Amino acid sequence: MATLARLQARSTTVAHQYYYRNSVVDVFRKKENDAAVKIQSWFRGCQVRAYIRYLHRVATIIQKQWRGYLGRQHYQLIVKLAYYTMKMNLYNAMAVREAEFRDYEASSVSAEIWGRATTKIQRRWRGYKIRKYCFNYFYLKEYLKAVSETNDAVRKALEEFAEMKEREEKKADLEREEKKRDYQARKMHYLLSTKQVPGIYNSPFRKDPDPWELRLQQAKPLTHRRPKVKTKHSVSLSSWLACTSARSFSRSGTLPPIDRKRCQGPFRDVAEVWEQRYKPLEPTLRVAEPMDGLNEARAQLQRQEWTRNVNDNMFLPFSSYHKNKKYIPTMHLSSKYGADAYGSQHFRDENPKKWICDKDFQTVLPSFDLFSKYGKLYSKAGQIV
Amino acid sequence: MSQRQVLQVFEQYQKARTQFVQMVAELATRPQNIETLQNAGVMSLLRPLLLDVVPTIQQTAALALGRLANYNDDLAEAVVKGNILPQLVYSLAEQNRFYKKAAAFVLRAVGKHSPQLAQAIVDCGALDTLVICLEDFDPGVKEAAAWALGYIARHNAELSQAVVDAGAIPLLVLCIQEPEIALKRVAASALSDIAKHSPELAQTVVDAGAIAHLAQMILNPDAKLKRQILSALSQIAKHSVDLAEMVVEAEIFPAVLTCLKDKDEYVKKNASTLIREIAKHTPELSQLIVNTGGVAAVIDCIGSCKGNIKLPGIMMLGYVAAHSENLAMAVIISKGVPQLSVCLSEEPEDHIKAAAAWALGQIGRHTPEHARAVAVTNTLPVLLSLYMSTESSEDLQMKSKKAIKNILQKCTYLPALEPFLYDAPPNILKYVVGQFSKVLPHDSKARRLFVTSGGLKRIQEIKAEPGSLLQEYINSINNCYPEEIVRYYSPGYSDILLQRVDSYQPFTN
Known part of the structure; x- marks a missing residue:
């Protein structure tokens, strides 16, 4: 009851409230309604327009089809007409050509048409066949x-x-001739004119000297033939090293001019320099000796042994009397240690327990440049005062 | 007598022997001395010297013998009859290289004269030792041995077969590959001599792989080597289609054409022989040569040389043209016909003319087009004059007649035919009139021209037996013309006309 009483008490205020709120809303109602109408009209307009567009599209398709159909029909008609006229022209031409074969007229028109068609096909086919298999003019x-x-x-x-x-031959000929003439000029170089006496090619009564004169001027006189010196054949290292032997000092060639002035400056004598420059190769002992000399010597020894036919199998007596007896070698042969070679020296104690380290000695033989080049270079670096 | 004096006697004897042998060898180089030497009994004196203790004397004796035997076959026979060959063969295997060379030289000198002498060498068992010499270290010995083998093999097929059976071919092929030019030359010539006799022998040479090595050397600068190489290849190719194809497969083709421009005449000749031997087998091989431009090169080569060198080239053109009409057309467009007609009219030798006539006949016999191409170069009158001339040989007459026949039967080029109406003998006239009778019914212009040039008149003058082929041709020509014209041109028509004038009574009143 209390609630009812409370509600009843509030009913007046509620009515007031209600009225009041409605009156407030009424102010906007008109405006909202207008807005709703506007939206609806726009939307519906869109809808209808879309629908109309759709209808138009469909109508166009239908029209297109229909007009195409009509056009095709018309075109066929035209083609048929053209074909007919062409056919008629052909028939007329053929009829003129085959005027003499009138007896074919008796046959029906359709047979004639078929006959013409077949001749046409045959013509094409025969042309093709001949071009392909027999003879093709264009090919x-x-x-x-x-x-x-x-x-x-x-x-x-x-x-x-x-x-x-x-051209090659001509060129070779020319070269040969030129060479010959050159040689001739070198040979006849003594005919060259001098300051005092004109040579035979340089006659004073002529305006120009002979071309030979010019050639002689350019030619180098032949040197005297020197007797051939037999080269000694030796198998030293310097002989097979071609680079050293070819440039060896003053073996061939002409001597330098006598009256040459000495160069200014603290230079060494030319001969000395040349000697240093072209001295033959002097290899050190290690290089000159073959590096596998020991092995070679061994191989040589083996070969010798083989040729002397020393048997290294153990000697066995051949008679059957001793067959079961074992051969007893002598003390020297049976000894495990063997005899030392004469004159052998031991640089190390034979007892391994006395050794400081376990390794064997290694043989090292460094070359001693200072000694091998001593006195052969003009630098005084190695000299010991 | 001290020891020195005794030895002096021997020394003198040896010196005398040496001098004698050397002098004989020297004298044998001159042909005018040979007869004197022979009469002096040089053979019987040289024979014991072949067995001398001193090697130089042996060698020089062999050399002298070789020179004597080289000179003529009587001396060579004397060497055979003197039983010297077994000795030589024995020592050929034993002695040093100088002696080997000299002994091989004697064998070569003996074997080159006749098949019988070569057979005598084979009977002594020389082939085996010669083949062993082919394996020698010294190129000079190899050369001498290959030379001797080649001279033995060149006589006939049996001797070549004997050489082949001795196993020479693989070694000869090896010799071709040596660096020495002289050895290559001799080995190639020996291979050529072996291959030339029969297809089987050529096949054995091919089986040894010779072709590849030979083909490599075509571009060698040495002319004499090239001669032998080309000759060997052509001897191989000439036997059969297979062998020719093998040669072609070695890719000789553009290279051989350069040989046609060589300075050396024999290189040219052998190169064109090789091309001819290849072309003659099949249309395909000819086509291959045409496609590589070989025909043009051969035609140029014919133009640039003279005499016998031309002959293989001319024959090659004939062979190519004989295969098919397209190939003949290729020869025509390569300007072969003018060159051949120049050969026909300018060469002095009958056999070359005959070859040119044959080739022209082969070119012209295919179609009217071909015949026309031959006829426009004005060769037909030349051929006719060669046929009619009493100086030309029988073969040339035959060939030119055949060529004329072949060309005329296809020719429709009337201006070239017309002179034949006047100066051709009846057996050729037949063909000329036949051609006219074929052409005239279809060609109105030609008909007119034929009358105005006096051809029709000439036709009426020909006496033909009734019923013969010639008469038929004449009738068919006459049928092309109105009767009055024919009658007008027939001989004796003027008399008939005059008679009619005489007998005509003018109508007078």
Whole structure:
């Protein structure tokens, strides 16, 4: 009851409230309604327009089809007409050509048409067959053209080849001749004119000297033939090293001019320099000796032994009497240690327990540059005062 | 007598022997001395010296013998009859290289004269030792041995077979590969001599792999080597299609064409022989040569040389043209016909003319087009004059007649045919009139020209037996013309006309 009483108490205020709120809303109602109408009208407009567009599209398709259909029908008509006129022209032409074969007229028109068609086909086919299997004029023409082109190319190439050969030959001839003339000029160099006496090619009564004169001027006189010195054949290292022997000092060639002035400056004597420069190779002992000398010596020894036919199998007596007896070697042979070679020296104690380290001694033989070059260079670096 | 004096006697004897042998060898180099030497009994004196204790005397004796035997076959026979060969063969295997060379030289000199002498060498068992010499270290010995083998093999097929059976071919092929040019030359010539006799022998040479090595050397600068190489290849290729194809497969083709431009005449000749031997087998091989431009090169080569060198080239053109009409057309467009007609009219030798006539006949016999190409170069009158001339040989007459026949039967080029109406003998006239009778019914211009040039008149003058082929041709020509014209041109028509004038009574009143 208390609640009812509370509600009743509030009913007036509620009515007031209600009225009041409605009146407040009424102010906007008109405006909202207008807005709703506007939205609806826009939306519906869109809908309808879309629908109309759709209808238009469909209508266009239908129209297109229909008009295409009509056009095709019309076109067929035109083609048929054209075909007919063409056919008629052909028939007329054929009829004129085959005027003499009038007896065919008796046959029906359709048979004639078929006959014409077959001749047409036959004509095409026969042409094709002959071109393909028997004779093709254009192919032949093409082929002959290609052949003549290759012919031209070959002719040109051969011509060039022959020309090249000829040129080479001419050049070789000229060179040979030039060489010959050069040699001649060198040989006749003594005919060159001097300051006092004109040579035979330089006649004073002529305006110009003979061309030989010029050639003689340029030529170098032949040197006197020197007797051939037989080269000694030796198998030393310097002989097979061609680089050293070819440039060896003053073995050949002419002597330097006598009246040459000495160069200014603190230079060594020329001869000394040359000697240093072209001295033959003097290899150190290690280089000069073959590096596998020991092995070679061993191999040599083996070969000798083999030739002397020393048997290294144990000697066995051949008679059957001793067959079961074992051969007793002598003390020397049976000894495990063997005899020391005469004069052998031990640089190390034989008892390994006295050794400081377990390793064997290594043989090291460094070359001693100072000694091998001593006195052979003009630098005084190695000299001990 | 001290020891020195005794030895002096021997020394003198040896010196005398040496001098004698050397002098004889020297004298044998001159042909005018040979007869004197022979009469002096040089053979019987040289024979014991072959067995001398001193090697130089042996060698020089062999050399002298070789020179004598080289000179003529009587002396060579004397060497055979003197039983010298077994000695030589025995020592050929034993002695040093100088002696080997000299002994091989004697064998070569003996074997080159006749098959019988070569057979005598084979009977002594020389082949085996010669083949062993081919394996020698010294190239000079190899050369001499290969030379001797080649001279033995060149006579006939049996002797070559004997050389082949001795196992020479692989060694000869090895010799080709040696660096020495002279050895290569001799080995190639020996291979060529072996291969030339029969297809089987050529096949054995091919089986030893000779072709590849030979083909490599075509571009060698040495002309004499090239001669032998080309000759060997052509001797191999000439036997059969297979062998020719083997040679072609060695890719000789552009290289051989350069040999046609060589300075050396024999290189040219052998190169064109090789091309001919290849071309003659099949249309395909000919086609291959045409496609590589070989025909043009050969035609140029014919133009650049003279005499016998031309002959293989001319024959090659004939062979190529004979295969098919397309190939003949290729020869025509390569300008072969003018070159051949120049050969026909300018060469002095009958056999070359005959070859040119044959080749022209082969070119012209295919189609009217071919015949026309031959006819426009004005060769037909030349051929006719060669046929009619009493100076030309029988073969040339035959060949030119055949060529004329072949060309005329296809020729429709009337201006070239017309002169034949006047100066051709009846057996050729037949063909000329036949051609006219074929052409005239279809060609109105030609008909007109034929009348105005006096051809029709000439036709009426020909006496033909009734019923013969010639008469038929004449009738068919006459049928192309109105009767009055025919009658007008027939001989005796003017008399008939005059008679009619005489007998005509003018109508007078």
